[in-house]
Amino acid sequence: MKKFSKLNVKLKDYSYPIFIGENLISEIMDLIPKFEDYSKIIVITDKVVLKNLFQSYKKIERLSKKKFFSVTLPSGEKTKSFQHLQFLCEKILKEKIDRDALLICLGGGVIGDITGLTANLLLRGVDFIQIPTTLLAQVDSSVGGKTAINSRYGKNLIGSFNQPKAVIISTETLKKLEKRQVISGYAEILKYSLISDKSFFGFLQKNGKKILSLDTATIIKTIKVSCKIKSKIVGKDEKEKGIREILNFGHTFGHAIESFTGFSKKIFHGEAVILGMYLALKLSNYLGLCDTNIINKFCIHLNELKIPYKLRDYKIKISPLNFLKHIKFDKKIKNNKMKFILLQDFAKPVAYVVKDENILNNFLEKNLF
Structure with missing residues (x-):
């Protein structure tokens, strides 16, 4: 065995x-x-x-x-x-x-x-x-x-x-796996560190390149930590009635990007989640929930790994109005109110309902590209 x-x-x-x-x-x-x-x-x-x-x-x-x-x-x-x-x-x-x-x-x-x-x-x-x-x-x-x-x-x-x-x-x-698929997986790994475990983010800062090169010992440890974080959350909330929704960090924006591109190979799911996390962090800061420190660390880390995180990196052009239309079909929309998982800091996710659509539209006008 x-x-x-x-x-x-x-x-x-x-x-x-x-x-x-x-x-x-x-x-x-x-x-x-x-x-x-x-x-x-x-x-x-x-x-x-x-x-x-x-x-x-x-x-x-x-x-x-x-x-x-x-x-x-x-x-x-x-x-x-x-x-x-x-x-x-x-x-x-x-x-x-x-x-x-x-x-x-x-x-x-x-x-x-x-x-x-x-x-x-x-x-x-x-x-x-x-x-x-x-x-x-x-x-x-x-x-x-x-x-x-x-x-x-x-x-x-x-x-x-x-x-x-x-x-x-x-x-x-x-x-x-091709490199893009490995990066797609890394998106979810990075997400766990942001929503749940700052020390895990530190581990990724030191070992990101090893993970992307699929070093055996490092990848096994990374998968184990990731699965442990997700299992703990799922164990508390199997049907996503509460805490499990924090796993959607970056996904509301990410799914809208995938939907706009027709679920094509222009952008993979994980790549869209990376873009979605970047936008979620920017929105967190725009709403006064977090300072720029966490955004800077996120960007520096991805730049070091040469992982793109902006729409223009994928040559995707979408208007704020069209983007909003795709966001509104997200599963987490209730009573026509748009809900996002945002961050106050590492391991401090918060569910935030945007009640005024103009706020989101103004944010997208300034930050979408």
């Missing part, structure tokens, strides 16, 4: 493990005790992951024996659609599954989201596990049970909460 770290996501009525280490996919039968009891093992992946991690895919196939079945979807954010959700459900139902089937997500956040939602819908619920293969999915989307597809009106507007039976984070899967 290979060496690994184990965390538990402790919810009110249920808990599940997160395993973190190297080359853990071959250990799946030991990590999932009832693996052999499942009637079918259905691996859901995408074309890019299948090509890059074919040996990992074949390991699961060998261990599943005659119970194995797989579905390969296109890669990219546009896969999170009604069309692909229906295709996936029908493809699996054609295999005459029962409620003792297991779905395995082998992929990034997109595949994790659509797999989790499919597992919740099929036969009113079958088990699934996450084997996230991107840094972003390993530190964020695979943990916490959020599942969704996108709508023409915005990101993740159609979905449910559905917790996996386990999350298996095997860091060798990161070696095939």
